[in-house]
Amino acid sequence: MDEYNYPDQDKRRHARVEIKLTLNLVIFDAKSVGLVEGKEVIKLRTGFISDLSDVGLKIETNDLNEEWLFHLLSGSILLALKFCLPGGKNPVNAVAQAIWIKHNAGSYGCKYVLGIRFTEMKKTDKDLLNQFIAERRADKNKNNE
Numbered sequence: 001m002d003e004y005n006y007p008d009q010d011k012r013r014h015a016r017v018e019i020k021l022t023l024n025l026v027i028f029d030a031k032s033v034g035l036v037e038g039k040e041v042i043k044l045r046t047g048f049i050s051d052l053s054d055v056g057l058k059i060e061t062n063d064l065n066e067e068w069l070f071h072l073l074s075g076s077i078l079l080a081l082k083f084c085l086p087g088g089k090n091p092v093n094a095v096a097q098a099i100w101i102k103h104n105a106g107s108y109g110c111k112y113v114l115g116i117r118f119t120e121m122k123k124t125d126k127d128l129l130n131q132f133i134a135e136r137r138a139d140k141n142k143n144n145e
Helices: 066-074 123-144
Strands: 017-029 041-052 056-061 077-083 092-103 112-120
Touching (some): 017 056, 017 123, 066 077, 077 112, 092 123
């Protein structure tokens, strides 16, 4: 299994929730920073979110080009993410950067697993995400009692 910038799990500082959500991601040129309208879009891709926190998420996908891996990690191309939280009416949108990439390590049989850090998110989307994480963690704690 190839690993690029993969962190030690003990370095995590933010609470995560395990989840499986479908994700649409747009890979775009980072020269024009901001939420995606009017950006030079490279490709629209799909994947799954398998781990979610207030600062980022873990994406599993088969839908990447090997030539993009260096550019994803260097930040020269970014990801525009769009996903719906369970029970949510509106999608969450964010711009993000890949922090680490692993090959052939996905729990859903995907070829790539990426650790993603949000770099831009509207306050309304951030509030939705934080509320969802807090509720999910409270439910998990209640079930563990």
